Amino acid sequence: MSLKSTLFAAVAAAALAMPAFAGDIMVHDPYARASTKMSTSGAAFMVLMNHSAEDDRLVSASSDVAQRVELHTHMEDANGVMKMMEVEEGFPVPAGGEHALARGGDHVMFLGLNQPFNQGDLISVTLTFEKAGDVVVEIPVDLERKPMHGGQMKHQHGTPSAGD
Numbered sequence: 001m002s003l004k005s006t007l008f009a010a011v012a013a014a015a016l017a018m019p020a021f022a023g024d025i026m027v028h029d030p031y032a033r034a035s036t037k038m039s040t041s042g043a044a045f046m047v048l049m050n051h052s053a054e055d056d057r058l059v060s061a062s063s064d065v066a067q068r069v070e071l072h073t074h075m076e077d078a079n080g081v082m083k084m085m086e087v088e089e090g091f092p093v094p095a096g097g098e099h100a101l102a103r104g105g106d107h108v109m110f111l112g113l114n115q116p117f118n119q120g121d122l123i124s125v126t127l128t129f130e131k132a133g134d135v136v137v138e139i140p141v142d143l144e145r146k147p148m149h150g151g152q153m154k155h156q157h158g159t160p161s162a163g164d
């Protein structure tokens with residue numbers, strides 16, 4: 001065996017033995033918002049990218065800014081009304097792929113805000129992945145961001161509202 005191929009074998013063995021790094025997960029363009037200054041809940045949106053060769057999954061999120069942090073999605077009920085619900089199994093992020101959390105779809109939900117979300121605030125959120133483990137992201141509050149696809153969904157949390 002030449003020196004070169006010995007080195008190559010050693011590097012390959014080391015690479016195989018390595019666990020998934022949190023660095024394999026990239027969080028792209030995160031932002032958080034609340035509907036109004038009086039809101040007791042808020043949400044965060046971002047694109048999760050998985051640069052590893054293994055499928056991963058966002059299983060939970062936590063933060064000091066709210067009493068509870070949940071993974072939510074929107075579903076249309078039998079009457080065609082969009083409702084939010086918790087996604088207990090979390091959001092899959094395929095190997096080499098991505099999963100977008102966006103307005104009107106999947107999101108990280110903050111319930112019972114400990115402080116109002118002010119424009120420009122940075123919110124520290126820990127995202128826990130099945131394989132990559134904990135990834136801490138600093139998410140800027142952006143109250144001015146428009147939804148990507150024009151039509152904004154009515155997004156009512158907690159209190160059922162009549163005729164909304």
Ligand SMILES: [Cu+2]
Binds near residue numbers: 085
């Ligand atoms: Cu929600």
